[in-house]
Amino acid sequence: MKTLITSLQALKLAFGADEILPPETIAEADIAAAEERWIVPAIGRRLHDKLLADAYPELRTDYLAAPVALYTRTLVQPRLNIRTDRSGTVAPKSSYAQPADDEALRRLRRQLLLQARTLLARATEYLDAHTAFFPEYEPTARCSIGGGLILTDYGKRTD
Numbered sequence: 001m002k003t004l005i006t007s008l009q010a011l012k013l014a015f016g017a018d019e020i021l022p023p024e025t026i027a028e029a030d031i032a033a034a035e036e037r038w039i040v041p042a043i044g045r046r047l048h049d050k051l052l053a054d055a056y057p058e059l060r061t062d063y064l065a066a067p068v069a070l071y072t073r074t075l076v077q078p079r080l081n082i083r084t085d086r087s088g089t090v091a092p093k094s095s096y097a098q099p100a101d102d103e104a105l106r107r108l109r110r111q112l113l114l115q116a117r118t119l120l121a122r123a124t125e126y127l128d129a130h131t132a133f134f135p136e137y138e139p140t141a142r143c144s145i146g147g148g149l150i151l152t153d154y155g156k157r158t159d
Helices: 009-015 028-043 045-052 057-081 104-127
Strands: 083-085 088-090 145-146 149-151
Touching: 009 028, 009 057, 028 045, 028 057, 028 104, 045 057, 088 145
Parallel strands: none
Antiparallel strands: 083 088, 145 149
């Protein structure tokens, strides 16, 4: 499965230096799901496919890598907050650490989504300003995401 970033890149971009996790924490499927849910609707299938074929490396690294990583973390974070083993599903708890409460988890999710949306808007603004360099870009594919719903609210390309 080909994705715009690797698991290691996702970890470096979406987690802090003190949040040490093994690369296996994020699977390629997690990254691919984030790309399908948030990136493809914003940039269009043709440009996404071109990026997967290693075209436009600067666009991928300078504009899309960070939002892909943050959206991926948004998908993976609930799995990190709980553990499943033979005993069932439990929240990690020890003598020196307590699991975050529901409100803290909601705040983290909102912050991750806000940061990812902001960076994705930066990427689409760049693409809008440089459409001649990216003929595969489909501005009509852009959308907004509210409450987990994709809202296509942009007009068709007129050029």
